[in-house]
Amino acid sequence: MKLSIQINEGPYTHAASDTAYQFTKAALEKGHEIFRVFFYHDGVNNGTRFTTPPQDDRNLVNLWSELAAKHNLDMVVCVAAAQRRGIVDPDEAKRNGKDGDNIAPGFRISGLGQLIEAGIQSDRLVVFGD
Amino acid sequence: MSDIKKFMYVNRKAPYGTIYALESLEVVLIGAAFEQDVALAFVDDGVYQLTKGQDTKGIGVKNFSPTYNALGDYDVNKIYVEKESLESRGLTVDDLMPLKYEDEDDDWAEKDSIHVVSSAELSEIMDQSDVVLSF
Numbered sequence: 144m145k146l147s148i149q150i151n152e153g154p155y156t157h158a159a160s161d162t163a164y165q166f167t168k169a170a171l172e173k174g175h176e177i178f179r180v181f182f183y184h185d186g187v188n189n190g191t192r193f194t195t196p197p198q199d200d201r202n203l204v205n206l207w208s209e210l211a212a213k214h215n216l217d218m219v220v221c222v223a224a225a226q227r228r229g230i231v232d233p234d235e236a237k238r239n240g241k242d243g244d245n246i247a248p249g250f251r252i253s254g255l256g257q258l259i260e261a262g263i264q265s266d267r268l269v270v271f272g273d
Numbered sequence: 274m275s276d277i278k279k280f281m282y283v284n285r286k287a288p289y290g291t292i293y294a295l296e297s298l299e300v301v302l303i304g305a306a307f308e309q310d311v312a313l314a315f316v317d318d319g320v321y322q323l324t325k326g327q328d329t330k331g332i333g334v335k336n337f338s339p340t341y342n343a344l345g346d347y348d349v350n351k352i353y354v355e356k357e358s359l360e361s362r363g364l365t366v367d368d369l370m371p372l373k374y375e376d377e378d379d380d381w382a383e384k385d386s387i388h389v390v391s392s393a394e395l396s397e398i399m400d401q402s403d404v405v406l407s408f
Contacts, residue, residue: 149406151293151408183296183300184292184293184296223296223299224296227292254303255299255300255303255304256303256304256306256307258300258304258406259280259300259303259304259307259309260307262278262280262403262404262406263278263307263309263404268404268405268406270405270406270407272407
């Protein structure tokens with residue numbers, strides 16, 4: 144089955160990203176296709192490489208980056224939500240006059256149209272959040 | 274883009290206090306450009322998103338409620354409000370903004386976009402949707 148994943152909450156406060164990660168990993172292992180993972184609301188905070196949790200805890204950002212690298216996942220961070228919350232890639236930094244970027248490997252910043260397209264193109268869109 | 278799917282946006286939270294309502298509306302407006310079959314549902318505290326006379330001066334947050342009036346121009350005219358959610362909050366349809374659209378199949382007659390439906394009716398409509406986005 145072709146699936147897309149929407150994640151509406153940031154890491155650590157809320158289990159949405161953990162659950163979505165486990166779900167996505169399990170779906171891939173079962174042979175399903177992941178068309179796209181879309182990060183919205185505070186979910187965009189899953190995409191900053193500046194996250195530094197204690198060493199004995201999981202690093203969710205790195206887990207997503209590694210999963211993306213292994214399976215060539217398309218992981219999209221909503222640009223409008225990212226701008227509100229300070230998630231920046233080199234292009235956005237330049238465009239908005241910021242002095243740096245923090246996007247993690249495997250993530251890209253794009254528009255909400257990518258979420259709608261994921262809904263159209265996938266057999267199921269699975270939403271994680273409250 | 275191949276075939277048309279039935280999208281349903283489910284709005285469950287009050288308009289202020291969290292950002293879900295505003296960012297849901299942003300998805301609806303962007304999504305309108307994709308020419309899909311769109312419906313909105315308002316349940317639980319989500320029904321407060323459509324109330325008349327919202328005034329946010331005291332909380333220093335932008336009042337985005339006028340934007341709902343533009344939905345008709347985006348061909349978003351199936352707006353379902355759950356009856357039980359209204360009733361349990363002491364609200365009626367008269368407390369909501371009178372959202373309208375012009376029906377191009379009926380000589381552009383102005384019609385109500387809002388339909389108050391029971392929980393059972395809403396679950397039927399939701400069941401017939403292809404993509405359900407929950408906010």
